[in-house]
Amino acid sequence: MSKEWPLWEVFIRGQHGLNHRHVGSLHAPDAEMALKNARDVYTRRKEGVSIWVVPSAQISASDPGDKDSLFEPSVDKVYRHPSFFKIPDEVGKM
Amino acid sequence: MYAQMIKTDAAKVRDLSEMSAEERAFQERIDRGEKIEPTDWMPEGYRKTLIRQIGQHAHSEIVGQLPEGNWITRAPTLERKAILLAKVQDEAGHGLYLYCAAETLGVSRDELIELLHAGKMKYSSIFNYPTLTWADIGAVGWLVDGAAIMNQVPLQRTSYGPYSRAMIRICKEESFHQRQGFDIMMKMAGGSEAQKRMAQDALDRFWYPSLMMFGPSDKDSVHSAQSMAWKIKINTNDELRQKFVDQTVPQAEYLGLTVPDPDLKWNEDKGGYDFSEPDWNEFFEVLKGNGPCNEERLGARVKAWEDGAWVREGLMAHADKRSVAKVAAE
Amino acid sequence: MQNDPIARDYLFEWLLRRGDSALIMGHRMSEWCGHAPVLEEDIALANIALDLIGQARLWLSYAGAVEGRGRGEDDLAFLRDAWDFRNLLLAEQPNGDFGKTLMRHFLYDAHQVLLLEKLLSSRDERICEISEKTLKEVRYHAERSADLVVRLGDGTQESHQRMQAALESLWPYTSEFFETDETDRAMAEAGLAVLPETLKEDWSEMVGSVLDAATLIVPKTGFARTGGTTGRHSEHLGHLLADMQFLQRAYPGAAW
Numbered sequence: 001m002s003k004e005w006p007l008w009e010v011f012i013r014g015q016h017g018l019n020h021r022h023v024g025s026l027h028a029p030d031a032e033m034a035l036k037n038a039r040d041v042y043t044r045r046k047e048g049v050s051i052w053v054v055p056s057a058q059i060s061a062s063d064p065g066d067k068d069s070l071f072e073p074s075v076d077k078v079y080r081h082p083s084f085f086k087i088p089d090e091v092g093k094m
Numbered sequence: 095m096y097a098q099m100i101k102t103d104a105a106k107v108r109d110l111s112e113m114s115a116e117e118r119a120f121q122e123r124i125d126r127g128e129k130i131e132p133t134d135w136m137p138e139g140y141r142k143t144l145i146r147q148i149g150q151h152a153h154s155e156i157v158g159q160l161p162e163g164n165w166i167t168r169a170p171t172l173e174r175k176a177i178l179l180a181k182v183q184d185e186a187g188h189g190l191y192l193y194c195a196a197e198t199l200g201v202s203r204d205e206l207i208e209l210l211h212a213g214k215m216k217y218s219s220i221f222n223y224p225t226l227t228w229a230d231i232g233a234v235g236w237l238v239d240g241a242a243i244m245n246q247v248p249l250q251r252t253s254y255g256p257y258s259r260a261m262i263r264i265c266k267e268e269s270f271h272q273r274q275g276f277d278i279m280m281k282m283a284g285g286s287e288a289q290k291r292m293a294q295d296a297l298d299r300f301w302y303p304s305l306m307m308f309g310p311s312d313k314d315s316v317h318s319a320q321s322m323a324w325k326i327k328i329n330t331n332d333e334l335r336q337k338f339v340d341q342t343v344p345q346a347e348y349l350g351l352t353v354p355d356p357d358l359k360w361n362e363d364k365g366g367y368d369f370s371e372p373d374w375n376e377f378f379e380v381l382k383g384n385g386p387c388n389e390e391r392l393g394a395r396v397k398a399w400e401d402g403a404w405v406r407e408g409l410m411a412h413a414d415k416r417s418v419a420k421v422a423a424e
Numbered sequence: 425m426q427n428d429p430i431a432r433d434y435l436f437e438w439l440l441r442r443g444d445s446a447l448i449m450g451h452r453m454s455e456w457c458g459h460a461p462v463l464e465e466d467i468a469l470a471n472i473a474l475d476l477i478g479q480a481r482l483w484l485s486y487a488g489a490v491e492g493r494g495r496g497e498d499d500l501a502f503l504r505d506a507w508d509f510r511n512l513l514l515a516e517q518p519n520g521d522f523g524k525t526l527m528r529h530f531l532y533d534a535h536q537v538l539l540l541e542k543l544l545s546s547r548d549e550r551i552c553e554i555s556e557k558t559l560k561e562v563r564y565h566a567e568r569s570a571d572l573v574v575r576l577g578d579g580t581q582e583s584h585q586r587m588q589a590a591l592e593s594l595w596p597y598t599s600e601f602f603e604t605d606e607t608d609r610a611m612a613e614a615g616l617a618v619l620p621e622t623l624k625e626d627w628s629e630m631v632g633s634v635l636d637a638a639t640l641i642v643p644k645t646g647f648a649r650t651g652g653t654t655g656r657h658s659e660h661l662g663h664l665l666a667d668m669q670f671l672q673r674a675y676p677g678a679a680w
Contacts, residue, residue, distance in 0.1 A: 003410055004204045005462070007197060024263070025194040026464055027203065029413035033575075036568060040468040041187060044180075045267070064134045159458035159466075166454050170671040170680035171498045172447075172484075175454070176477050182457050183470035190463045228671055228680070278680075286678050394459065402461020405522045405576065408583025412575040 007056040008034040010041075012048035020052050028053075096154035096218045096242055098309040098381075100147045100327075103139045104320035124325050129255040132198040140324055141199050144254055146215070147326060148196040149206045153217035155189035157391050161225045162234055170228060177274055178231060184271070188264045195256040211396045219377060220307050222385030223299070229282045229289070233296035235275015237304040237342065243272060244338050245308075248328035257326070276345065283349040290350075297346065298354045302372040308335040310374055340366045434610040435548075436491045437510065438617060440500070441607075441653050443483030444511035447501055448661070449532060450476030451668055452519055461522055468568070472529070475561040482554045502672035506661045513652035514597035516661040520590065523576060523583070527590035530573045533566035534630045535601045538623045547615040570634045577638025584639065591635070592643050599648030601627065 005027040011020035023042050028034035034053040042048070062070055078084050087094050110118050117137055123130065130136055159182050166182060169175035193203040209215040220238055225231060246268070250261045282293035308331040312318035321327035329337075339358075346353050361368045379385065453473035460466035484497040514532060519525045540562055543555035576583040602624045611617035635642055651657065671680070 004202055005406065005410060007194070024191055025197070026190060027462070028464065029409045030416060033409065033413070037464040037468065040471050041190060041464060044183070044187065044471070061133055064131065156458070156463070163458040166457055167451060167667050168670050172477060172481050172501055174680055176474055179454050179457060179470055179474055179477070183467055186458070186463055186466045186470070190467070193463070281680055286675065288675055289678055398459040398461070402522060404580070404582045404586060405461035405465070408576045408579030411583070412579040415578070
């Protein structure tokens with residue numbers, strides 16, 4: 001078996017002003033071809049205005065075992081959400 | 095189904111009390127409807143079964159390009175040609191999404207393809223049947239995609255995240271596939287005498303192979319029970335087959351075509367049709383490689399892969415040269 | 425031009441050349457579906473085939489309208505015999521290996537970009553519209569095929585040899601891009617199109633620089649294979665049409 005093309009993660013901006021969103025992956029020999037392939041594979045139905053590709057091997061992921069220590073602490077910080085603060089009606093929209 | 099008779103390595107489905115702490119936590123997550131992601135702990139059996147299932151599903155998509163591809167160059171109008179080409183292209187895309195989902199489980203796409211070519215992995219039995227007339231393109235879209243959708247829609251809720259996301263994308267794209275098939279059938283069934291004959295003949299040949307797609311009854315299968323516990327299989331084969339028949343018979347009636355089953359009749363008590371089983375000996379022969387087109391289908395895939403080796407290697411070699419040149423320049 | 429019967433004939437003839445080349449190129453490309461070297465390429469080739477078939481439909485529909493005898497895109501595609509087809513000989517050549525298909529497209533795409541850019545200023549509104557729409561597609565095709573030619577020309581020894589062989593077998597067909605006859609002259613004089621020969625220099629430069637980067641050698645031969653645009657085809661077209669037109673011929677008058 002010859003050397004396999006590396007795997008790339010594809011991110012597409014669906015509309016102007018939105019974040020790029022992960023849509024899937026594909027194989028390509030390099031970044032330039034990964035972009036072209038992404039255009040052909042993931043925008044067949046006008047899904048995007050901009051594409052990013054990242055080598056899958058370059059993605060660092062958080063450890064699922066750390067889920068509690070990473071994400072639990074934010075659970076009780078309710079004051080980060082605007083609904084935590086009661087503003088009198090007569091002040092108007094804020 | 096595009097994945098048929100998937101083995102799980104399970105001798106029996108164990109209940110929570112028989113499991114290790116890790117396994118129990120895993121099963122409880124699935125029972126709560128949580129998604130399992132690639133970096134999460136998972137039992138080896140779950141991982142292996144998924145590789146088999148997603149791999150077979152992916153193989154079915156790309157082998158499935160061939161029977162319909164057989165008519166791309168002969169489509170009767172330019173519009174039909176474009177629609178069919180777009181549809182078969184979608185199948186390639188679906189194969190691609192599914193291979194990527196399988197790759198998150200620690201197997202490479204090239205490895206899976208080599209296993210297919212070596213006959214060590216299967217694809218759906220249905221694609222070993224020939225497409226003999228243009229009406230077959232209608233029948234494949236209507237019946238084969240129709241049967242596939244029955245399975246794929248619930249699989250959007252499967253427990254494995256990457257598989258579920260691939261299925262969501264696939265279902266979204268497939269929504270036009272069955273319709274285009276039915277649209278062809280409507281034209282044929284409402285057309286000239288010859289076209290009507292073609293339409294009936296296509297239904298006659300594809301009816302039972304379509305029923306076989308769901309696989310033999312698995313109500314007593316340990317593998318199915320295990321897969322259902324893991325939520326990588328959502329319905330039994332019989333449930334899906336019944337649903338398919340109930341949905342399809344009225345459509346055939348609308349077309350003025352006759353389902354080739356003299357024993358087909360509505361059963362008021364169960365609120366569904368009674369129908370004849372397909373010939374399961376034929377099914378097993380097809381799986382063994384003795385279907386009408388097994389040799390051609392696998393042969394075409396192997397040829398494409400071997401003929402394309404120099405292209406894959408050439409493009410990789412050039413990319414390597416560029417990256418070396420880039421490093422040298424920095 | 426459409427009211428003058430002679431001029432109308434020229435326009436019709438010229439539109440067939442555009443439509444038929446796109447159709448036959450698209451048909452050949454569609455033969456790859458399910459058989460490409462890698463999945464990503466299978467999908468990309470189908471996109472190109474879809475674009476080309478779409479272009480053929482635009483040009484042929486317009487040709488049928490100009491002709492004024494009630495023929496639509498499908499009548500023109502499926503009910504003419506080989507001698508009435510006006511596509512380039514290059515288009516009908518069999519796919520061969522992936523390298524030959526790629527090279528055929530690269531040579532064609534480069535020419536299409538140059539031609540369509542010029543057609544944007546045609547005095548015929550419909551020609552402008554079609555050119556504007558298709559130019560976007562063709563620019564992508566040209567960029568993609570040029571990139572792949574460079575990569576495979578300068579890839580492995582085998583890919584280099586195959587690309588060089590493809591170039592040598594197809595090169596003689598490229599003269600036909602620039603052949604100029606009375607149809608072309610009438611179109612140019614009416615301000616509807618350009619003389620094909622005027623594109624040659626830019627094309628040679630464009631193609632030359634890509635082939636150079638691909639480490640491929642432009643064949644020295646001055647030999648030219650032409651005739652497609654006037655209906656003198658190779659044996660290949662008849663077989664292609666037998667395949668493509670089968671249903672329309674076997675079941676005349678049926679609706680599909």
